[in-house]
Amino acid sequence: MTAAPISADPLDLPTVDDVRAAATRIREAAHRTPVLTSRLVDAEVGAQVFVKAENLQRSGSFKFRGAFNTLSRLSDAHRATGVIAFSSGNHAQAVALAASILHVPATIVMPTDAPASKMAATRGYGAEIVTYDRYTEDREAIATRLSHERGLTLVPPYDHPDVIAGQGTAVLELLEETGPLDALFVCLGGGGLLSGSLLSAQALAPDCAVYGVEPRAGDDGLQSLRAGRIVRIDPPRTLADGAATPYLGTRTFPIIRDRVTDIVTVSDDELVDAMRMFATRMKIITEPTGCLAFAGMRAGVAADPDRFAGARIGVIISGGNVDLDRFAALIG
C-alpha cells in the first residue's frame, strides 16, 4: 500500500450549509425516502432502529442526491455541452438520470463486461455509453481524455463538494424525521455519503456517534483513520462492489478523520444475512453494499451491547440495484 497525497484546500470542503442548500435544490427531483422500523429488528438489537431506505431513492441509490445537486449547479454553458462520469454502478445510473431530468447530455464510461441490466438502465435514462476493457484500459484516463476532447464536465463519484453536500441530505432528512439519535451507521466506500452524513449529524445531532462501515476485505478507510493519512489498498474482493473503492478522497478523508466516531468492518456473510433480514422483515430489496451499515450496526451492538442498550440508532441503506437472479441466488 502507498500513501496518496492530501491536497484539499480547506475552503473547498463543504459545510452543513451546503447540505441544506442541496436539500432545497434536490427537493422536487429526489424522493424523500421513507424511514422504516421493525419491532422484530428492535427486539433483536435491543435498541430502536430507524432505517433510511435509499434503495427506494430514484435510480435505486443515494447517489442520485449528489449527482442531481452537482448537475444543478453547473452553468448553462456546461449544461449545454454535457457531463461525463465513469462508473460500473450506481453513480452511472444516478448521473444518467439526473442529466436526463435536467436535459443535460451525459456520457458514461463503463467496462465492456458491466452487467447488462445496469447498461440497459443507464441507456434507458438516455445516456451515451462508452465502453472500455477493464483489464487493459484505465477508465479515469479515458474519461479525462473525453472530457478534454469534448469539453464535458467530469462528475466525480465522491470527491467533490457538491457531491458530498448532496449525499448529506439523506441524513438531514432522517434526523428531521427522527429527532436526535444516539448513533448512526453509514457505509463507507469513497466516503461521499459518510462525509456528507457527518456534516448533517454534527449540525442536527451533535451528540450522535457516527460510525463508518466498510467491507472487511476493503478496510482502507479504517487503515487511513488509524494512520492519519489516506491509505491506498489493492482493489478488494468483496460482495460490496459499491464500497470496493481502494482509497478515500482528498475532501472526504479530512471530514471523516476529524468527525467520525469509528470505522467498523463486516464480512460478506454478514451482508447476506442483512439482505435476508431486509427481505423477510421489511419486504425490501437491497444490494450487498446497501447492507453495510445495518451489518455494521449489528456487529457494533454485538461487540458492546451495554453501550447501545435502548439507544436510538439510525442506519442508511445505500442502494438496491442488484440483478434479480443474483439477489435470488444470494438470499436463497
Place this chain on the structure above:
Amino acid sequence: MTAAPISADPLDLPTVDDVRAAATRIREAAHRTPVLTSRLVDAEVGAQVFVKAENLQRSGSFKFRGAFNTLSRLSDAHRATGVIAFSSGNHAQAVALAASILHVPATIVMPTDAPASKMAATRGYGAEIVTYDRYTEDREAIATRLSHERGLTLVPPYDHPDVIAGQGTAVLELLEETGPLDALFVCLGGGGLLSGSLLSAQALAPDCAVYGVEPRAGDDGLQSLRAGRIVRIDPPRTLADGAATPYLGTRTFPIIRDRVTDIVTVSDDELVDAMRMFATRMKIITEPTGCLAFAGMRAGVAADPDRFAGARIGVIISGGNVDLDRFAALIG
C-alpha cells in the same frame, strides 16, 4: 354456485366517519406506509401512478389496520378473555400482532400444513396456534366452537364494520398525501379493503373511479356485481391465495355493489410480471395477491388507454408476506 343470503342491517354498515375514527385509533400502532412512484412506471403506463405500499405495513400487510382497529374497540372484559381468528395467511399474523401490542391473548386456527414461516411468525407474536386438517375439518366450525367454549371474541377477516373501517385508513392516508385521484385500483378478496377504500374515496375524492381487482380464476366479486347478489364459487386455484375467498361478505358486498366503478380480473402471469416490476423498479418484495391492483391497473389502461392517458392513478399493494425461496422461484 349458489346464492348466499344478504342479511346486513344497514345500520351495521360503516361510514367514512368510522374510517376516520379508525385512523386516529391506529395512528400510534400502524405504520403510515410510504407512497411510492417511479418515472419508468409512469412512462410505461402513460399516467401518474401512486403506489401505497402496504407490504411495508406492520405484520406485512394492510390486515393489521383492521385487526388493530377491531381489537382496540373491545371492552376490557373481552380483551382480558382474548380473541380468536381463523386464517392461514395475513389476517392471522395481523390479529396476532395487534393482540400482542394490546396485551390481548390470541388464538389462531391454522391448517396443519400452513407454511412454517407463517406459523413461526404468528407464534412469534405470542399467539396460541390451534391446527386443523384442512381436508377433513371445518376451520370456521372449530373457531366458533372454541369461541363459545372459551368465551373468546371471534375476529372475522373482512365482514365486520370495525375491520372494514380499519382497512379504509390506507386509502385515507393515500388521498391525504396525493390529493384527489382520477382512478384507484384495489385488490378484492372478501372485500374488506375494497369496501373500506370506497368509503374513503367517496369522501375525499368523490370523482375518483374505483376498481376492484380479482384473480381471473376467482371472479366471484365480478359475478356478484353482475348478478346483484353474493355469488359463491368453488375455492379457486390462483397464485393470489389472499384473494381466493369464494364469496363476498354481507357487509362488504352492499358497499361494493353501490359504489364500485367496476371489477377487473387478472391472470397469475400478470401477477408475476407485476412482482418482477416491483422488485426491479421499486426494490420492494410483494406477494402475488399484493400485486392484484397493479396488474389490474395495467390491464385497465391497456384496455382503454385514452381513458387513462395522463391520469393520476392510485394503486394499493396489499401485502408482502411470501417465503423467500418461493419469491425467488416466481421472479427468477
